Amino acid sequence: MQSHTVLVKDGGNPTNLNSLKTFDSAGRGFWSHISETDWSDWRWQLKNRIVSLEQLQRLMPTLTPEEQAGTMLANSKLAMAITPYFFNLIDAADENCPIRWQVIPRLEETHTALWVMSDPCGEDSHSPVPGLVHRYPDRVLFLVTDRCAAYCRYCTRSRLVSNATGYDFHPEFDRQIEYIQQHQEIRDVLLSGGDPLLLSDDKLETLLQRLRAIPHVEFLRIGTRIPIFLPQRITPAVCAVLKKYHPLFISIHSNHPRELTTEVREALGRLADAGIPLGNQSVLLRHVNDEVTVMQAHLQKLLMCRVKPYYLYQCDLISGSAHLRASVRQGLKIMNSLRGHTTGYAVPQYVIDAPGGGGKVPINPEYVLSNNQDRVVIRNFEGKVFEYPESADAGLPVNPPGH
Numbered sequence: 001m002q003s004h005t006v007l008v009k010d011g012g013n014p015t016n017l018n019s020l021k022t023f024d025s026a027g028r029g030f031w032s033h034i035s036e037t038d039w040s041d042w043r044w045q046l047k048n049r050i051v052s053l054e055q056l057q058r059l060m061p062t063l064t065p066e067e068q069a070g071t072m073l074a075n076s077k078l079a080m081a082i083t084p085y086f087f088n089l090i091d092a093a094d095e096n097c098p099i100r101w102q103v104i105p106r107l108e109e110t111h112t113a114l115w116v117m118s119d120p121c122g123e124d125s126h127s128p129v130p131g132l133v134h135r136y137p138d139r140v141l142f143l144v145t146d147r148c149a150a151y152c153r154y155c156t157r158s159r160l161v162s163n164a165t166g167y168d169f170h171p172e173f174d175r176q177i178e179y180i181q182q183h184q185e186i187r188d189v190l191l192s193g194g195d196p197l198l199l200s201d202d203k204l205e206t207l208l209q210r211l212r213a214i215p216h217v218e219f220l221r222i223g224t225r226i227p228i229f230l231p232q233r234i235t236p237a238v239c240a241v242l243k244k245y246h247p248l249f250i251s252i253h254s255n256h257p258r259e260l261t262t263e264v265r266e267a268l269g270r271l272a273d274a275g276i277p278l279g280n281q282s283v284l285l286r287h288v289n290d291e292v293t294v295m296q297a298h299l300q301k302l303l304m305c306r307v308k309p310y311y312l313y314q315c316d317l318i319s320g321s322a323h324l325r326a327s328v329r330q331g332l333k334i335m336n337s338l339r340g341h342t343t344g345y346a347v348p349q350y351v352i353d354a355p356g357g358g359g360k361v362p363i364n365p366e367y368v369l370s371n372n373q374d375r376v377v378i379r380n381f382e383g384k385v386f387e388y389p390e391s392a393d394a395g396l397p398v399n400p401p402g403h
């Protein structure tokens with residue numbers, strides 16, 4: 001018997017929903033003098049990232065004291081880097097800009113709390129060779145680099161990415177591949193990091209080729225935030241490389257509808273045209289996407305970009321991220337506002353990665369109100385209650401349907 005959790009019903013605000021769903025270009029902002037060739041060149045974007053307090057202050061005089069202090073300390077915790085393209089999505093006049101909270105360091109990152117950890121998913125303890133995590137029986141996480149196009153302030157792998165804490169990550173592709181070759185139970189390899197799409201086309205192709213040559217590897221996946229931070233990287237050339245190694249899926253990482261610009265929609269279209277199934281992983285974040293209307297707009301916009309919302313993660317207990325963590329209660333409220341209220345394809349699975357390495361645990365609003373050998377009592381998205389028989393002689397419903 002389960003208890004019936006009463007959750008607040010909130011269908012979102014239709015006016016805000018529509019305005020959040022418009023597709024805009026990130027524009028050129030401070031970089032209007034740069035040639036189109038340079039601006040569209042992903043290597044130019046990487047070379048010209050904002051990485052210091054001086055650069056940030058020059059471009060954004062509205063920096064708050066918390067942001068200034070956070071940026072000064074970032075290089076000893078998780079480096080700051082923001083591509084010019086992504087910087088243009090920040091609203092410098094709005095202290096609560098959801099893009100700003102994701103990439104500009106804050107003083108709160110130095111706060112500690114009882115529950116926090118440096119490796120909340122227990123990856124290091126499931127790592128048979130450097131850069132390979134083998135936690136589930138039939139699949140592995142293959143870390144290819146510690147670099148990203150920009151750094152998310154809540155990153156689960158902040159112990160490792162950007163090397164600000166001196167983790168000194170050196171993937172050894174030969175050893176990682178050898179381990180996969182020797183373990184026939186591994187049928188699924190997820191490339192992640194850091195961001196695998198930061199590798200050159202040649203390096204990426206060599207890696208995919210070597211993995212595809214292993215007979216028991218059925219399925220390849222890439223986890224990447226590049227289409228969001230650096231859509232210029234999704235060139236026809238890299239799409240041509242990727243499409244040779246099907247079945248290959250890509251999970252992107254986007255959190256807010258404003259991240260889905262016209263540039264991103266085009267980049268995702270190129271990947272989809274290369275036959276790559278696209279999913280999205282979001283992290284539930286305070287100040288960013290912990291409102292029903294924002295989440296609905298984001299999920300619906302992802303479908304318009306040919307991306308299926310896959311997971312919504314409760315933010316891991318990574319040290320220095322408490323200011324960005326929304327409550328599980330709020331996550332459940334949002335999930336309750338989705339099922340039945342919008343297209344089923346738009347509804348991600350909400351999960352908590354069990355602290356310490358327990359793996360993903362699905363978290364759902366309660367739709368089963370009670371069950372016994374005779375019948376199951378369920379509620380629908382409108383809160384109406386129904387009964388379903390468990391056996392042929394269960395007898396008629398105790399209550400009329402839909403009361």
Ligand code: SF4
Binds near residue numbers: 148151154157158161
């Ligand atoms: S892109 Fe991914 S790996 Fe890189 S900082 Fe963001 S969450 Fe971490």
